[in-house]
Amino acid sequence: MKRTNLAVKYTIIFLCGSILLVIGLASAGSRTNEREPCIAPSPTPTPYVVPGTEWRGHVVKAKPGYQFIKQEVGVSVVNLRTNAYVGSYTCPCKSTDPNRKCELNFSPTYITCKGGSCGGSSSCIFVGSTPVLRR
Numbered sequence: 001m002k003r004t005n006l007a008v009k010y011t012i013i014f015l016c017g018s019i020l021l022v023i024g025l026a027s028a029g030s031r032t033n034e035r036e037p038c039i040a041p042s043p044t045p046t047p048y049v050v051p052g053t054e055w056r057g058h059v060v061k062a063k064p065g066y067q068f069i070k071q072e073v074g075v076s077v078v079n080l081r082t083n084a085y086v087g088s089y090t091c092p093c094k095s096t097d098p099n100r101k102c103e104l105n106f107s108p109t110y111i112t113c114k115g116g117s118c119g120g121s122s123s124c125i126f127v128g129s130t131p132v133l134r135r
Contacts, residue, residue, distance in 0.1 A: 050087030093118035
């Protein structure tokens with residue numbers, strides 16, 4: 001009896017090993033060496049909110065202790081306690097025509113970005129940035 005039990009065990013192990021070998025060979029044949037390019041969806045850019053400001057729709061407001069200062073291109077954000085420049089906003093036009101411009105309405109406590117000669121209000125969006133440190 002012991003011999004037949006041992007023979008059955010070896011037969012089962014052999015059969016399981018053979019099945020795994022066949023499965024492995026079958027899956028190896030289905031692989032290709034060429035890799036398909038991975039096309040990742042382009043991320044939706046998230047607007048950068050400059051410290052000391054709140055961005056609500058088409059209006060950016062200065063928080064208490066901060067103020068907007070009109071520049072030649074855009075608006076700077078200044079911390080009134082330290083008199084430090086903390087960032088800026090611009091209002092570019094999403095058009096290839098360089099003559100089209102967005103209108104930036106300015107006050108010391110809020111700014112708005114409107115279509116101007118650019119077109120609709122969806123063609124203009126605030127772009128916030130912080131100062132770049134130089135070495």
